[in-house]
């Protein structure tokens with residue numbers, strides 16, 4: 001009989017909020033994320049507004065996507081926004097050089113993206129081209145979108161059908177400037193950043209959130225250099241990209257998306273749990289230069305990255321999505337919640353048909369992945385008050401190695417309901433928890449859960465509901481405490497009212 005985990009939900013600081021933007025998403029011009037994803041051929045027999053695919057929009061509306069990052073990724077530093085506005089037939093075609101040399105017709109451009117954001121009710125997060133663009137090009141884009149004066153840029157926006165300023169405030173200045181965004185050194189990038197940021201102007205009604213292209217994984221030097229060289233008042237956020245590879249290696253196989261065994265599952269989770277130490281490392285560096293935590297850490301690319309599905313274009317990064325991915329998503333969101341004093345945003349890569357997708361499509365067919373269901377479960381944390389947890393996790397052991405079986409985070413929403421999200425990574429053993437909540441009185445306990453027979457189970461276009469949310473009956477009130485039996489390989493969110 002395993003020992004019962006003793007957990008305490010602490011009262012926390014009423015001012016510390018789990019930003020809804022931790023649940024942000026990412027839509028890059030890559031594979032079938034935009035073209036044949038969000039944006040479909042006029043003849044396709046699916047619900048559409050213009051060419052925007054509405055079954056995807058409806059699914060994403062249900063999980064309240066707080067922000068959507070676009071147009072990349074590596075693509076952003078090759079993208080010239082002006083080629084994607086004006087009459088569609090007159091837009092030049094372009095080769096997507098990073099992702100499979102695919103020919104794009106620029107029919108999905110700035111107006112179309114902002115229409116998509118409007119339909120989703122989400123904040124647009126644009127990435128400006130620093131690698132192959134110019135300061136003027138970025139500055140013009142901002143004026144085109146945000147100004148209301150009688151300038152040529154604004155006249156052009158009006159001619160293209162949008163009279164009012166779009167008021168886009170989230171701007172990434174480059175992407176992965178240490179790599180596909182220009183292979184710059186940290187020192188050089190910070191000078192480039194300051195030059196671009198100088199010409200990134202606020203317009204009436206729109207104060208820009210300028211975002212520094214941040215570190216790769218645990219590259220402490222990048223974060224240190226950015227924090228040292230860029231004045232705090234010239235940046236709203238600093239990013240971090242951290243992917244989870246099952247094999248842990250960028251060369252050779254990254255690991256299979258499906259059909260893996262327990263060792264590969266264990267390795268994936270061990271690699272994914274590194275996010276906690278990596279975030280802590282960058283946060284500690286930021287603390288040295290920014291004690292008052294004015295600058296947001298934005299993990300604006302994260303997720304599992306496996307080998308592509310056999311037979312698909314290797315440059316299109318299409319992969320299936322199993323219960324393993326859902327357990328990783330629940331774990332990662334718990335990590336971000338538990339660092340919400342510094343992590344104010346994050347973007348899963350990517351929303352549709354790419355890497356750890358929420359939605360997969362095959363022509364007219366569409367399915368919601370296990371990862372989607374985790375975002376559905378966790379939306380209760382959006383902008384809720386953070387409640388710290390105290391507990392010691394039992395180990396999940398395999399082949400002499402061990403990782404914590406249990407991870408969790410908690411928050412209190414504006415109506416006073418407490419939500420605890422719990423992930424049991426152990427695929428064989430249930431966990432029992434006894435939770436004290438000093439200062440919280442509650443009458444009812446409900447919950448929802450995601451699990452399946454195997455961590456490698458997934459939804460297919462023929463069986464799209466193989467893995468779906470279910471009511472959770474394993475939590476009950478025991479005196480003034482909460483007693484939970486957490487099934488193996490499960491993500492559970494309990495609600496106390």
Ligand code: AHR
Pocket residue numbers: 028072073074075175176301349350355
């Ligand atoms: O998400 C896929 C790619 O991963 C992005 O384009 C890039 O920023 C990162 O290397």
